[in-house]
Amino acid sequence: MSAPIRVRFAPSPTGYLHVGGARTALFNWLYARKNGGKFILRIEDTDQARNTPAAMAAILDGLRWLGLDWDEGPEAGGDFGPYFQSQRKAIYDAYLAKLEAAGRVYTEDNGAVRFNFSRQPITVPDLVCGQVVFAATEEPDMTVRRPDGSYIFHFVNVVDDIEMQITHVMRGEDHLSNTWKHIDLFHAFGKECPTYVHIPLILNPSGSKMSKRDEGASVESYQRAGYLPEAIFNYLCLLGWTPRSDKEKLDSSTLTELFNPAEIHSHNARFDMAKCQWFNAHYLREMEPAALLREALPILRDEAGLTIDDEALAARAIQSVKEKITHLAELPEWVHYFFHEDYPMQPDVMAKLTAKPENKSLLEAAAVALGEASDLSEHGAHAAVEAAAGKLGVKPGAMMPLLRFALSGQSRGPGVTLIIELLGKQRTLARIARTLALLPA
RNA sequence: GACCCCUUCGUCUAGCGGUUAGGACACGUCCCUUUCACGGAUGCGACAGGAGUUCGAUUCUCCUAGGGGUCGCCA
DSSP, X not given: OOOOOEEEEOOOXXXXXXXXXXXXXXXXXXXXXXXXXXXXXXXXOOOGGGOOHHHHHHHHHHHHHTTOOOSBBTTTBOTTOOOBGGGOHHHHHHHHHHHHHTTOEEEOTTSOEEEOOOOSOEEEEETTTEEEEEOOOOXXXXXXXXXXXXXXXXXXXXXXXXXXXXXXXXXXXXXXXXXXXXXXXXXHTTOOOOEEEEEOOEEXXXXXXXXXXXTTOBHHHHHHTTOOHHHHHHHHHTSSOOOSSSOSOOOHHHHHHHOOGGGOOSSOEEOOHHHHHHHHHHHHHHSOHHHHHHHHHHIIIIITOOOOOOHHHHHHHHHHHGGGOSSGGGHHHHHGGGSOSOOOOOHHHHHHHHHSTHHHHHHHHHHHHHHHOSOOSHHHHHXXXXXXXXXXXXXXXXXXXXXXXXXXXXXXXXXXXHHHHHHHHHXXXXXXXXXXXXXXX
């Protein structure tokens, strides 16, 4: 019986939650959940000057949004705390004393403490990259404590992994080149190193490391744009790992079941926003109407500034366009005209309206028919338009687009007759009349 | 510069010595259709290069090239 699996995500609160970091957290989480292990969140805030409360909040919030709950860490507690490195100085001091006792550190004139590398070849056991051998180093000894008494990443990272009994270190491949230093430290403490799983990096479309300037680099940007966490979760899993399934769209419990760190790729992957959006679009379509409404309302009201009194109307309007959009931020432009009368006539719409002189009479005929109809449900409206068109010897298809232009100011959208049903007779007729007035006689 | 990781369609990838090199996204065409989408059908499109090993290399080895990463009193 081997020790229970304990993995950790150890961000430093110096910026927003990066998609690369989120994916690292995700893989750790999947591994813990798959094996009944513990997923630990440890905050590496040793660099006082660069930490910010806002960054801290963004990280916790982003993780929660993705559904990555931690078993130990900030706000969760646990038996291996504190989970902020800034609060673990006593532990680090004690570990430094061990190194001093073993004669593995020395103090510089300015007070900085350096660790004596063993200068032996060191092999990193990595589940993804195999046994990676590093020759005896010629680098200068590594600083582990600053003159002000604060500790350096490599040191605290190892100490905490020992103290928190971490069994698997799953992190970005950018750490691979430094891992021998960590192993040297583990050995100096008389410990075996954990199993390493270095995950390939997520690159931007042009092939370099994703940075804050790149579209979609921060998890927060997805939250803001109305992406669904399930979709981001799903897409991120597919960057650097291929689940053994004939489908790509997989929910979190399936992904958990399928997850196997040994299958993680060893090559970097580029982020593809189009595919990310494809996932989101599909999750959007499958969302429960009530849930979709709940997510959409704040965007419609707060972001787009729309006044929505009739939520039942909003619900139907949203349903009518949900398969046309990729993410919720696109929603307002598709439905705003349901909620106010001063919607703009888009340029292409006016051009199409005035392109043919007969458009005006077609629209007038439609207005008359709709005005006379007693039933303006989707079905009734369709019958009315069909009859009006028939009377003029044209197809309904000649009339529908004109109605769409008049009723929405747009050249695309839900079915015209559905728009009529949702708008109701009064608003429908008023909109047509107003449009007619814009057209030359 | 040294060291480490990597290299299949534009992108994400399957492949684990013998395949018409498969799928997804994107893109093109067609169908459906009052628009935009969805859906269906179909097409375009890849093994970085060179040596080996082998009866046979996308697959194994080496070299070159290219990409990424690391060499901090950042994490």
